[in-house]
Amino acid sequence: MNLNILDFERPIYELESKIEELKNFMKEQNIDLTEEIQLLEDKMVKVSETIYQKLHPWQILQIARHPERPLTSDYIQLICDDFLELHGDRHYGDDQAILGGIGLIEGNPVTIIGHQKGTTTRENLQRNFGMAHPEGYRKALRLMKQAEKFNRPIITFINTPGAYPGIGAEERGQAEAIARNLLEMSELTVPILVYVIGEGGSGGALGIGVGDRIIMFQFSYYSVCTPEACATILWHDTQEAKNASEALRITAKDLLEIGIVDDVLQEPRGGAHRNPVAMAKNLKQSILQNLVHLKTLSKEELIAQRYSKFRNTGQYLDIQINQSNQI
Amino acid sequence: MNLNILDFERPIYELESKIEELKNFMKEQNIDLTEEIQLLEDKMVKVSETIYQKLHPWQILQIARHPERPLTSDYIQLICDDFLELHGDRHYGDDQAILGGIGLIEGNPVTIIGHQKGTTTRENLQRNFGMAHPEGYRKALRLMKQAEKFNRPIITFINTPGAYPGIGAEERGQAEAIARNLLEMSELTVPILVYVIGEGGSGGALGIGVGDRIIMFQFSYYSVCTPEACATILWHDTQEAKNASEALRITAKDLLEIGIVDDVLQEPRGGAHRNPVAMAKNLKQSILQNLVHLKTLSKEELIAQRYSKFRNTGQYLDIQINQSNQI
Amino acid sequence: MFRELFRSKNKYVTVNRDPQYSDRSEHETEKVPEIRERVKVEKEGDHLWTKCKSCQEIIYNKKLAENQMVCPVCDYHFRISARDRINSLLDEDSFIELFSEVTSTNPLNFKGYAEQLEKNQKKTNLRDAVITGRGKLCGTPVALGVMDFGFAGGSMGSAVGEKLTSLIEYAASKRLPLVIISTAGGARMQEGMLSLMQMAKTSAALARYAKAGLLYISVLTDPTSGGVTASYAMLGDINIAEPGALIAFAGPRVIKQTISQELPEGFQTAEFLLEHGMVDRVVHRHELQDELSRILRIHRMVGEVS
Amino acid sequence: MFRELFRSKNKYVTVNRDPQYSDRSEHETEKVPEIRERVKVEKEGDHLWTKCKSCQEIIYNKKLAENQMVCPVCDYHFRISARDRINSLLDEDSFIELFSEVTSTNPLNFKGYAEQLEKNQKKTNLRDAVITGRGKLCGTPVALGVMDFGFAGGSMGSAVGEKLTSLIEYAASKRLPLVIISTAGGARMQEGMLSLMQMAKTSAALARYAKAGLLYISVLTDPTSGGVTASYAMLGDINIAEPGALIAFAGPRVIKQTISQELPEGFQTAEFLLEHGMVDRVVHRHELQDELSRILRIHRMVGEVS
Numbered sequence A, B: 001m002n003l004n005i006l007d008f009e010r011p012i013y014e015l016e017s018k019i020e021e022l023k024n025f026m027k028e029q030n031i032d033l034t035e036e037i038q039l040l041e042d043k044m045v046k047v048s049e050t051i052y053q054k055l056h057p058w059q060i061l062q063i064a065r066h067p068e069r070p071l072t073s074d075y076i077q078l079i080c081d082d083f084l085e086l087h088g089d090r091h092y093g094d095d096q097a098i099l100g101g102i103g104l105i106e107g108n109p110v111t112i113i114g115h116q117k118g119t120t121t122r123e124n125l126q127r128n129f130g131m132a133h134p135e136g137y138r139k140a141l142r143l144m145k146q147a148e149k150f151n152r153p154i155i156t157f158i159n160t161p162g163a164y165p166g167i168g169a170e171e172r173g174q175a176e177a178i179a180r181n182l183l184e185m186s187e188l189t190v191p192i193l194v195y196v197i198g199e200g201g202s203g204g205a206l207g208i209g210v211g212d213r214i215i216m217f218q219f220s221y222y223s224v225c226t227p228e229a230c231a232t233i234l235w236h237d238t239q240e241a242k243n244a245s246e247a248l249r250i251t252a253k254d255l256l257e258i259g260i261v262d263d264v265l266q267e268p269r270g271g272a273h274r275n276p277v278a279m280a281k282n283l284k285q286s287i288l289q290n291l292v293h294l295k296t297l298s299k300e301e302l303i304a305q306r307y308s309k310f311r312n313t314g315q316y317l318d319i320q321i322n323q324s325n326q327i
Numbered sequence C, D: 001m002f003r004e005l006f007r008s009k010n011k012y013v014t015v016n017r018d019p020q021y022s023d024r025s026e027h028e029t030e031k032v033p034e035i036r037e038r039v040k041v042e043k044e045g046d047h048l049w050t051k052c053k054s055c056q057e058i059i060y061n062k063k064l065a066e067n068q069m070v071c072p073v074c075d076y077h078f079r080i081s082a083r084d085r086i087n088s089l090l091d092e093d094s095f096i097e098l099f100s101e102v103t104s105t106n107p108l109n110f111k112g113y114a115e116q117l118e119k120n121q122k123k124t125n126l127r128d129a130v131i132t133g134r135g136k137l138c139g140t141p142v143a144l145g146v147m148d149f150g151f152a153g154g155s156m157g158s159a160v161g162e163k164l165t166s167l168i169e170y171a172a173s174k175r176l177p178l179v180i181i182s183t184a185g186g187a188r189m190q191e192g193m194l195s196l197m198q199m200a201k202t203s204a205a206l207a208r209y210a211k212a213g214l215l216y217i218s219v220l221t222d223p224t225s226g227g228v229t230a231s232y233a234m235l236g237d238i239n240i241a242e243p244g245a246l247i248a249f250a251g252p253r254v255i256k257q258t259i260s261q262e263l264p265e266g267f268q269t270a271e272f273l274l275e276h277g278m279v280d281r282v283v284h285r286h287e288l289q290d291e292l293s294r295i296l297r298i299h300r301m302v303g304e305v306s
C-alpha cells in the first residue's frame, strides 16, 4: 500500500488499481476488456474532476505538502537546458534550504532560486525541511544582485512551511535578512517571476517572493501563517486548523480573487506529483510567456509596475472619503 | 616607577624628574632656582630632539604600540563637537575591535571608523586588542555605505596589529570581508581620509585603509606584516625582528619616500601619548584642510583620483621598455 | 459604526495643518486624554498603582506616567501608548496627524474580526494600531509613525501598512526625515495574505525613500516581532532599541516549541540584538528625544562645509 | 641579468597577436617545456615517480602529468604549474601572453631578494609568479591570469599586482570575461608595503571591471592564502575552488600559534569554504574546463530572448 495516498485521493487510487488489474488480466488471459477498461477510465476522470474541483482548502494544503510533490530541484531539472547551482552567502554559510543558481531555459539565461525540501529524511534534515536561515535569504539576495548585474531574469520557487524559528536564525538576523530582501527585490532592475509551487509559508515565503508576477500552482497554498499556528494562536485549539485553512483564504483561487496573485497555473489531474513532466511543461511555458512580455518593459517601467503592484495591496476603509461622499 | 617608559625615553624622563624635583625644592625652601631649571629644560628639549630625530624603526614601533598611546576613541572625543557610535554589521555581530559612528567636526558631518584597542586588560579582551573579525570589517562597510548615502566624508583611524587569525574569523570569511572592503572603498563617492594613528598591521589595517589621503602619524608604522612575523617566516628567528623592522621600511618617513603615504602628521615632542590634546589639534587641522580640498572635487574626479592613486602603487621592471630603450 | 466612534471622542481645538500637502486630506489630531486615565486603561483595571514587572516595586501610576512609563526604581521600560510617545518626543502642539482616516475593514469576513476591531477602537480610542503624522522634534520637522501595542497587539493589517506606506511616501515627497516607532506582535492574521503583503509594500516604499537619500530612523520597542520586525522595523539607516525590549522574528514561545529547549538568558532582548549587530544603539526612553535630535542635527548639515 | 635570463629560454615560433590592443606591447608566449621535465622540477628531484601525499600511492610522473596532476587513485589534486594549467584549459595555440615584460625588482633593497628572484626565475622559467594573457576557452575568448606556486610561493609583489591589474583593465577594455586562477602564500614580504598595496590596486581594478557588467570567475587552488585571498581571489562573481585546496586568510600555522589549540578537521579546505558560503562550487580539475565553458555560455547569451 502506498502510504503517500491522501484520504480524498483513495477513490481515484482504487479505480486506478482496478484498471491496472483488468489490464493485467486482459494481457494474461488474452481476453478483450478494452470496453470495460475504457468505462473505468472515463469514470476515473469524472471522479477525479469531481474531487479536485471542490477540494477543501485543507485538502489542497495536503496536496501542497504531499511528500511526493515535485521540488524546486525537480522543476529545474525539467525546464532547464543547463543549470549550475551556486552556493553560499559569502558571509556565513551555504543554506541548503534554499537552492539557487544560473541556467538556460530554451537558451534564455536565468537565475533560479527556490526553497528546497528533501525527499528522504536525511535530505530533509540537511535541507531543514525547506525552512531557511538568514544565510539562505542572503544567498538568495547575492544571486539576485548577480542576476541584476548580468541583466538576467530571476525566477523564484516558493515552497516552505516558513522561515526557521531557531536560536541561530534569530541571532544572525532572520528578520533583517527577510526585510532586506523585500526592500532590495522591490528595486531589482530585472524581471522577477515568483511561483508558489507548494507551501507558501508566511514571511519565509515572501522573503524570496517579491516580483513582477506572482503565480500559484493550482494546489499550492500561500498564507500569512500556517492554519495550525492560526488555530493555536487565535482559538487555542489545533483541531481548528481545518477551519483556519478556510478562514485564512490560502488557496490559489482565493488569492487570485483577492488580488494577491496574478495567475494560477493548472496542475495535471490529481496534482503535480502525478505528472511532474506535464507540470514542468506548463511551468516552462508560463515562464517563457511572462519573460517575453516583461522584457519589453524598460527598467524604469518594470520597477514602477512592480511598485504599484505591491503599493496597491491591502483592503481598508478610508473614512474621510466615505464622509465626503456622504456630505 | 612608571612601567610604561620605553628604554630610549629614559634620559628624558630622568631630566623631567629632576626638573620636577628642583621646582618642588624651590617652592618648599623658597630659593630661586629659575636659572638652573631653565638650563635643565633647555637640555631636555635638546636631548628629546636628538633622541626623536634618529629613532630606529624598532623604537618607533615601540611608540606606536605604547600602552598609553591615544586611541581612536580618544581622538574622536578630542576632535568632535558631537559623536554617536553606531553598532553592528546587521548580519552577525558587533565587533568591538572596530569602532564607528557619526559626528560633527567643527560643524561638518563625518563618519568616523577606526580600530579600537582597550586601555585595561579587560577592555583589551573585549576589543580583542584591536584585531577585528569579519563582522568588524562588515560593520565598517555598512557605515561607509551609509556615509555615501548621506554624502558624508569618511575618516578612518588605523590602529591594529592585524586582522584576527582565529577559527571563527576564518569561518565567517575574514578574507572575503577585507577583499570586499577594498573593492567597495575604491568606488565610494565621498572623500575618505585614512590616518594611521598607531599600528598599521597588514591586511587588517588595509581593510579600512583605502582612501583619498593616507596620512601617517609620525611615530606610527604600517607594514605588510609585523617585523616579528617577517623574522620568523624569512629567517626563522624572532631575534631578527629589529632588523626586519628596518628592512621592511615601515615608518612614516620611509613610506612617504616610497610613495605609499601622502603625508606625515608631526607628533608632539616625545610622541602623541605625551600630549594627546596637541596631537588631536594637529589631526583636526589636517582633517579640515584635506576635506576642504577634497570637497571641491566632483564625485567622478574623486573616484578617478583615488583609482590612479592605487593604480600607480608598486615598483617593477618593465623589460619590454628597457629593451626598447637599449635598441 | 465608524462615524459614531469618532464623533464620540474628544477633539483638540483646530490644530496647525500643513497647508502644502494636498494629496491626502488631514484629520484633526485627537485630544490626548489625561495621562492617569490611560495608564488605568493599560493596566486593564482601575488600580492607582502598578507593580513593576521587573523589580516588583509598587509604583503610583501618576508617577509612572510622569516618568514616561519607566520604572523609577529599576528603569524597566513599560509599554507606552502611541499618544504618550508622540507627546514625549515632539515639540508641544507641533503634531499634525495624517492618514488618520485609514481604518481596518474585514476583507476576509474573518469570524470575530469586526467585533475585535470595534473593541480595540473603543479600548484605545484609536482607529488602528498606528498613528502617523508630522511634527517637530526639537525644532526639526519629521514624519513620524508610532505603533500602539494596545490596539490588537500592534498587529499590522492593511490599514497599518497603508498608513505607514502613505507616511513614507509623504516623507519622501516633502524630503522629511522619517521616524517609525514599532511595537507589534506581527502581521494581523485576520486579514490573511493581505497583511503579509504589507511587509513588501512598506519595504518597497522604504526602498524608494532610501534612494532619495533621506534619513529613516527605526525605533524598536517592547515587543516588536514577526512581520513588522521582518520589514520596516529592521530597515532603518539607524536602528534604535529601547532597553530590555523583546525584538524577534519568531517569538520565544514558537522557538521553544520548535527546538524543545530553554532559550539563552537575555535572548532576543534589545541588548542581545545590539551584541548581534542588528541595532545601532540601545537608548533609554528618557534620552530618546535627545538622541533623535542629535542624529537629525548631524544629518541636517550634510553638504555644508564650514 | 634579465635579458640573459630570457634569452636563454626556448621560444615559440611567433604566435597570434591581438592586433587591436595597443596600450601595452605584447610578448611572445614562452615555449612550454615538456611536461615530464616540469614535474621533475616540481618534485625538486630527479625521480620518475611521485608518492601521493594523500593515499601514499606511487605514481609515475608521466601518468600524473597526463592526468592533469591529479592522483589517479584518490583524486588528490597536486599543485600544477601555470603553464600546464593554461594548456589544460585553453584551446590549442590560442593563448597570447600579455604583460610578460613586467618583472619584479628589489625596491626596498631587501637582503637576499634579488638572488631569490633570480633563483626562482631559473627554477620555473617564469619571470614572476603569474602568467597573464588572453585565449580561447572552448571557443570563447577570455582574459586569463594564472598564478604559479613554484615561483616564490606564488607570492604577490608589485609585478604580480601590476600584471593582474593590467589584465583586468585589458579585459574591461575588450569586454572579455576574466578568469584568474590563484595560488599564493600571500603578499610578498620582501617588497613591504608595496606588496600590500597590490591588494587595493587589484581590487580597485576589479571594482571598475564589475561596474562594466562583466563576468569575473575566480578559481582558488591549493594553497591560496593571505593578501591574495583577501583581495582578487575572493571577489569573483563566481568563486570556484579545487577539491581539497587550502584556502585561508591566516594560514593554519598562524592560527594554531594564536589560539594554541588543534584546528577542526577539514578546516580551511575548499569543502569547508563551500559549507561556509565563501565559494560557489568545488570543481574537480578534470571538469574545470567544462564548468568554465558552461558558465561562459550562460553569460554570453544575456539579453537575447529566444
Ligand SMILES: [Zn+2]
Pocket (backbone or CB within 6 Å): C052, C053, C054, C055, C056, C057, C071, C072, C073, C074, C075, C076
Ligand atoms: Zn522596577
Ligand SMILES: [Zn+2]
Pocket (backbone or CB within 6 Å): D052, D053, D054, D055, D056, D057, D071, D072, D073, D074, D075, D076
Ligand atoms: Zn592518491
